[in-house]
Amino acid sequence: MKEKIISIINQKGGVGKTTTVINLAAGLSMKSKKILVIDLDPQGNATTGLGLSNTDKSNDTIYSVLNGTKNISDVICKTKFNNLDLIKSNVDLSGLEVETAGDNRRAFILKDQIMAYLNDSGASYDYVLIDCPPSLSLLTIMALVASNSLVVPLQTEFFALEGLTQLMKTIERIKNNLNPELIIRGILLTMYDKRNKLSSQVEKEARQYFQDKVYQTVVPRNVRLSEAPSHGVPVLIYDKNCPGSKSYFSFTEEFLNQEKIMESAA
Ligand SMILES: Nc1ncnc2c1ncn2[C@@H]1O[C@H](COP(=O)(O)OP(=O)(O)OP(=O)(O)O)[C@@H](O)[C@H]1O
Ligand SMILES: [Mg+2]
Known part of the structure; x- marks a missing residue:
């Protein structure tokens, strides 16, 4: 199987998981890689961020796959971006944990x-990227079991490192x-504010502790990154020259280079 399954994970909320999924997916798809994004969060932010609806009462969602009523092939949606498909999510997914309580292989x-x-x-995807919810619940466990590797976005703010131990x-x-x-592929520092000394302090601590697991690319705090989702497009398309886009282009390169290094070491 050539597909690589990668979860973007951190149980802390609002650290840039979905932004990273959307823009890594966009960056890789622009490099002619075929990508499937699975939105595994009941909030459905990756769904709307890629231009699809999380309120249209559709049953073509990851929830239907996980409750056994549909297969993955039934629920894959095309996005308006080349090489980039999506399995949507919506609030129905929040019921899964209770509904599968009796299933010991869940x-x-x-x-x-x-x-x-x-x-x-x-199927001929190069990467399956899973957007995880902000919790260590069943959904996150499912993602950890299904993945080959993980990317952990880490917000360069106070308390950021605390949740990481857990x-x-x-x-x-x-x-x-x-x-x-x-395996953990790497830790991506996000929402970096160079005027705030806390950001550089968190960066220093993260690099000291996790060493070369921390990507060289640092994603700055950039308002364009927060505007793009309301237009249903990745920032790489919304404004390809803004600092946020530059950082995600650079992260895409680093991610692909890392692959070459991992393959030559294997
Ligand atoms: N580098 C950044 N600069 C400015 N705003 C950002 C940046 N990264 C993400 N945001 C914004 O911050 C908010 C949280 O980001 P995002 O949704 O990617 O985090 P998340 O970890 O997926 O959140 P959740 O845990 O709720 O799923 C969003 O409004 C997003 O647009
Ligand atoms: Mg999210």
Whole structure:
């Protein structure tokens, strides 16, 4: 299987997960990589950020896949961007945890569905990117079980590093019990404000502690990044020259280079 399944994960809210999913997906698709984004958050922000609706009462969502009523092939939507497809989400997904309470293999549902689809459909995606919700709930566990690797956005603010210990413990637990191949590809520093000394302090601490796991690219705080979603387009298309876009273009390059390094080491 050539597809790489990558979750963008951090249980802290509002740290730039969805922004990173949308713009990494856009950046890779512009490099002729075929991308499937799975919106695994009941908020449905990746869905609207890529120009689709999370309020149209559609059943073609990841929820229908996870509750067993649809297959992945039934729910993949085209976006208006080349090489970029999406599985939508909406608020229905918030009921999943309670509804699957009796299923002791429920942590594997997403993995099994993705594997069945990739093995049977002749699909030709290069990357599947999963946008995780801000929690360490069942949905996040499902994403950790289904993924080969993880990108962790880290907001360069006070408290940012605090939640990371708990996330690392959860990742370790999943690795030891459910998904031994899982790796952290890297940590992406986001919302960096160069006028704020806290930002550089968090950067320094993160680099000291996580060393070369922290990407060289740092995403600045940039208002264009927060405007783009309301237009339903990635910032890379909304304003390709703004500082936010430059950082996500650079992150895309770094992500692809990292791949070359990982492959030559294998
Ligand atoms: N670098 C940035 N500069 C300015 N605004 C940003 C930046 N990155 C993200 N934002 C904005 O901050 C808010 C939170 O970002 P985003 O939705 O990507 O975070 P998230 O981690 O996915 O949030 P949640 O945990 O709720 O899913 C959004 O309004 C987004 O547009
Ligand atoms: Mg989000």
